Every structure is written in C-alpha cells, then in structure tokens.
Amino acid sequence: MAFATILAVVAGLTITASASFAHDIYTNVIKRGDVAPDAEVKIARRASLVIGAVAIVGGIFANGQNVAFLVALAFAIAASANLPTILMSLFWARFNTRGALWSMYGGLLTALVLIAFSPVVSGKPNPLDPAKNLSMITDPSVDFHWFPLDNPGIVSIPIGFLLGIIGTLTSRERSSRQKYAEMEVRSLTGAGAEQATQH
Known part of the structure; x- marks a missing residue:
C-alpha cells in the first residue's frame, strides 16, 4: 500500500x-x-x-538520510517560494508582477543556497563514528558549510517577503484597486470563479 x-x-x-x-x-x-x-x-x-x-x-x-527531515526541507523550499507570494497577493492591494517574481525566485534561490551550504550537505559530525559525517557528503574532510541551521525556512521565508516588498515598491507597475477588490471577493467567497474572465 x-x-x-x-x-x-x-x-x-x-x-x-x-x-x-x-x-x-x-x-x-x-x-x-x-x-x-x-x-x-x-x-x-x-x-x-x-x-x-x-x-x-x-x-x-539522499540515501540514508532521515525521510521526515527531507520532507521538512521540501516544505521549507516550497514555503520560501510560495508563501510570501500567496499572502501578499491576498492581503496587499499594491502587490504586482515584479514583486511576485522577486518573491518566488528570491525565496526559492535563497532556500536552495542555504541548504547547499548547511550541515545537511557537509560538515555535520557523527558523535558515534568520527570517520563518517551525518551529512549527505559523509567524508569528514569535506566541509564547506557556513549556514549553521539544518532547515533554511526561518531565514528564506522572510527574505521572500522582503524581496516581494522591494520588487513591488521599485516597480512602475500600479495595481488596480478595482481588480484587487474583485480578486479579494473571489478568493474569500469563490463568487465568479466558475467563469472565465476577459483579459
């Protein structure tokens, strides 16, 4: 099963x-x-x-790694790329295309870079066996990590929000209050979502 x-x-x-x-x-x-x-x-x-x-x-x-921990990493990557964009789209009327792109790509890239340079990939010593690391790279002589946390979410998600705000504020594109009000009603009630809209 x-x-x-x-x-x-x-x-x-x-x-x-x-x-x-x-x-x-x-x-x-x-x-x-x-x-x-x-x-x-x-x-x-x-x-x-x-x-x-x-x-x-x-x-x-990833062979031999804790599956639950790998799932947590996947959720951290997904949250870094999606959570800031979703929340700002729903609750910030001025949020625009550049803010969404900066938020998604910035959060995603930040999460991936922090994972690559975290103890998950290299430099996590095994207290029971000093000859073998607990990282994905098990060789103790290989250690290029500088980010101290195993999960990047606590840093990469706020960076996604920050980049979304900077991208929105530096863009010349201005959101329509009418479109935002329409999308807010649609997202909260579902009204009008069953029909295609003219762009």
Missing part, C-alpha cells in the same frame, strides 16, 4: 512537471505558441525522462 501511494505521488508530480515545462516554457516561451500538439507531447516525454533522472540522482545522494 505504501509503495502504491509513493508511486502515485511520484507519477503525478512527474507528469505535472513535464507537462508544465512542455506547455508553459517550451510552447509559450521558447516557441512563442508556434508548435504542433504532437511536438509538445514529445517534449513532455523527454522532460519526464530528465526529471526522473534528476530525481534518481537526488535520491542516491
């Missing part, structure tokens, strides 16, 4: 990621909408292979 659950989650994430890459990045950004449907499917298949290979390599490096 556990294996079926894990397989379903991994399959869903792989399909979602590959379809998002094929449709959003390849079709709309690289090809600017000029691509045949069968080509988009081919790109999605290739993207799923690449995503699977990256996941396998990441799994090999």
